[in-house]
Amino acid sequence: MKNPPRWRRAGVVTAVVLTLLTAVGCAPGTPDGDSWRIDAQRAVADASTAVQTAELALRLHGHDRIFDRYLQTVLVEAEKGIGTASTAIGSKQPPRAERERYDTVTGQIGEAASLISTTRIAVVDRETSRYDALADRLADAAAALSRLEDDLQHPPVRTAG
Amino acid sequence: MFQVALGILTAIGGFVDIGDLVTNAQVGARFGLSLGWIVVFGVIGICVFAEMSGRVAAVSGRATFDLVRERLGPRVGLVNLVASMAVTMLTFVAEIGGVALALQLVSSVNYLLIVPFVGFVVWLILWRAKFSVMENVLGLFGLALIAFAVALWQLGPDWGDLLHRMAVVDKPGDEQWRTLAYYGVALFGAAMTPYEVFFFSSGGVEERWTAKDLRVMRANVFIGFPLGGMLSLAIAGSAAMVFGPLDASVDTLGQVGLPVAVALGKIGLAVALVGFVAATLGAACECGLSVGYSLSQFYGWQWGKYVKPAVAARFHLVLALTTILATGVLLTKVDPILVTEFSVVFSAVALPLTYFPILVVANDPDYMGEHANGRLANGLGSFYLVVIGVAALAAIPLMIVTRMGA
Numbered sequence: 001m002k003n004p005p006r007w008r009r010a011g012v013v014t015a016v017v018l019t020l021l022t023a024v025g026c027a028p029g030t031p032d033g034d035s036w037r038i039d040a041q042r043a044v045a046d047a048s049t050a051v052q053t054a055e056l057a058l059r060l061h062g063h064d065r066i067f068d069r070y071l072q073t074v075l076v077e078a079e080k081g082i083g084t085a086s087t088a089i090g091s092k093q094p095p096r097a098e099r100e101r102y103d104t105v106t107g108q109i110g111e112a113a114s115l116i117s118t119t120r121i122a123v124v125d126r127e128t129s130r131y132d133a134l135a136d137r138l139a140d141a142a143a144a145l146s147r148l149e150d151d152l153q154h155p156p157v158r159t160a161g
Numbered sequence: 162m163f164q165v166a167l168g169i170l171t172a173i174g175g176f177v178d179i180g181d182l183v184t185n186a187q188v189g190a191r192f193g194l195s196l197g198w199i200v201v202f203g204v205i206g207i208c209v210f211a212e213m214s215g216r217v218a219a220v221s222g223r224a225t226f227d228l229v230r231e232r233l234g235p236r237v238g239l240v241n242l243v244a245s246m247a248v249t250m251l252t253f254v255a256e257i258g259g260v261a262l263a264l265q266l267v268s269s270v271n272y273l274l275i276v277p278f279v280g281f282v283v284w285l286i287l288w289r290a291k292f293s294v295m296e297n298v299l300g301l302f303g304l305a306l307i308a309f310a311v312a313l314w315q316l317g318p319d320w321g322d323l324l325h326r327m328a329v330v331d332k333p334g335d336e337q338w339r340t341l342a343y344y345g346v347a348l349f350g351a352a353m354t355p356y357e358v359f360f361f362s363s364g365g366v367e368e369r370w371t372a373k374d375l376r377v378m379r380a381n382v383f384i385g386f387p388l389g390g391m392l393s394l395a396i397a398g399s400a401a402m403v404f405g406p407l408d409a410s411v412d413t414l415g416q417v418g419l420p421v422a423v424a425l426g427k428i429g430l431a432v433a434l435v436g437f438v439a440a441t442l443g444a445a446c447e448c449g450l451s452v453g454y455s456l457s458q459f460y461g462w463q464w465g466k467y468v469k470p471a472v473a474a475r476f477h478l479v480l481a482l483t484t485i486l487a488t489g490v491l492l493t494k495v496d497p498i499l500v501t502e503f504s505v506v507f508s509a510v511a512l513p514l515t516y517f518p519i520l521v522v523a524n525d526p527d528y529m530g531e532h533a534n535g536r537l538a539n540g541l542g543s544f545y546l547v548v549i550g551v552a553a554l555a556a557i558p559l560m561i562v563t564r565m566g567a
Contacts, residue, residue: 042567045408045410046410049409049410052407052409053413053415053416053419056407057419064426064427065422065423066422066427067267067427069267069268069269072269073265073266073415074266074413074416074419076269077412077413077416
């Protein structure tokens with residue numbers, strides 16, 4: 001019996017590879033718990049950086065150490081940074097055991113992003129009377145993100161029942 | 162004496178570019194000054210090779226890469242040309258983006274709207290400005306980055322601790338060694354960026370150096386470059402002082418300037434902003450010229466700003482086209498900071514292709530006569546070539562496994 005020609009075998013292999021690639025490309029893969037936690041920690045750390053930078057810039061403005069336009073640009077950049085972090089972790093399929101923390105992570109990053117946007121709006125509109133209160137809220141958000149980052153260093157705690 | 166002082170000052174002011182600004186601040190925020198020794202090591206390396214390429218220009222009256230094709234043949238010359246030009250082009254994109262980002266900090270206008278303006282200004286400088294005016298004016302304004310050194314002093318670090326951290330190879334507990342290695346390679350690439358040597362050697366020919374100018378050239382290299390390197394360390398140190406305790410990373414140019422605002426307020430920040438614009442604009446012009454120099458020198462076209470544009474038409478056409486290309490790349494909305502990060506890593510990859518030919522030409526008595534490399538220059542050059550080779554081999558694997566140091 002004759003073997004199929006080489007080009008046909010190559011064609012079959014190519015078709016199989018393309019099918020697999022298409023299947024893998026269509027559905028987001030589910031990372032294991034450890035790699036999801038690393039990604040989540042990274043996203044939270046990036047969000048925390050954006051929040052802390054926004055707070056620092058706002059407080060510097062309060063002490064008249066930074067220009068309005070510089071502050072505005074730093075906030076726009078912080079907003080962009082936290083948006084990237086939010087998209088990065090939001091688009092990752094969490095493992096079942098991490099569903100609860102996925103909600104916490106995306107929720108807290110979303111809240112922080114919203115707070116930075118609120119700050120940017122206040123800065124563009126030069127509502128200087130709100131700066132101190134916004135800086136305090138940013139500090140609280142940064143502290144909450146820092147706690148979450150620490151929590152993500154460990155696997156989720158299994159509750160009884 | 163005036164020429165020596167001017168040369169040193171412009172060498173200091175022209176040393177730092179967007180790669181140094183971003184990479185040093187990133188590393189300082191994350192690792193403190195624990196990678197500061199890489200900056201020192203890289204600065205010594207660039208001094209070794211810049212002195213060789215400057216000596217080649219002064220003695221032979223020809224730029225190093227003018228001689229590469231002749232000495233090593235067209236095939237090696239072409240590989241060298243393609244690799245170095247690709248990296249310089251990437252750096253050119255990053256520098257134009259850096260100028261736009263710096264102007265965004267001043268104006269709060271989106272950098273994408275500023276990019277075409279910057280591209281036009283860079284082209285205008287390359288087309289119209291005299292070489293010496295361009296080098297001296299931008300170099301002197303680049304000295305404004307001394308604000309970072311003053312800021313570091315004002316922030317009041319524990320100097321003993323800073324120096325100790327530089328002397329000991331260590332990392333923060335929550336970081337991985339491979340991430341440290343990745344940033345080490347990036348810092349090394351930023352300190353030894355290939356375009357600096359192209360520009361230095363071709364600039365020597367533009368300024369018609371002769372063997373009599375060797376002392377001035379060496380003063381520029383051995384005093385100006387290390388002092389420029391001190392500015393890099395000051396950027397890292399001030400980022401470490403402000404962002405280290407917050408456990409925050411540095412991802413934007415706006416963050417790079419914040420430590421100066423913390424220490425010196427608005428005046429210091431304004432000075433630092435002048436430094437940002439001058440350093441990135443100067444580096445953009447140097448990169449643009451370097452692309453034109455290397456291509457023209459390889460193909461034997463008339464080149465240089467010391468001849469009229471009509472005489473060096475192809476050289477000026479390359480300058481115009483590369484400026485349009487770099488501006489166009491930025492208008493695709495690619496993140497200039499990301500381009501900067503890629504440019505410093507790929508600089509590390511291209512280093513052997515840039516520096517090996519310099520060592521060969523500077524060692525050739527046919528070209529250099531009595532000024533050929535001595536034992537010290539050869540020993541240091543060979544040692545650095547080995548280190549450069551290791552860094553080049555490690556750069557891309559480290560970039561992949563660390564996900565660009567994430």
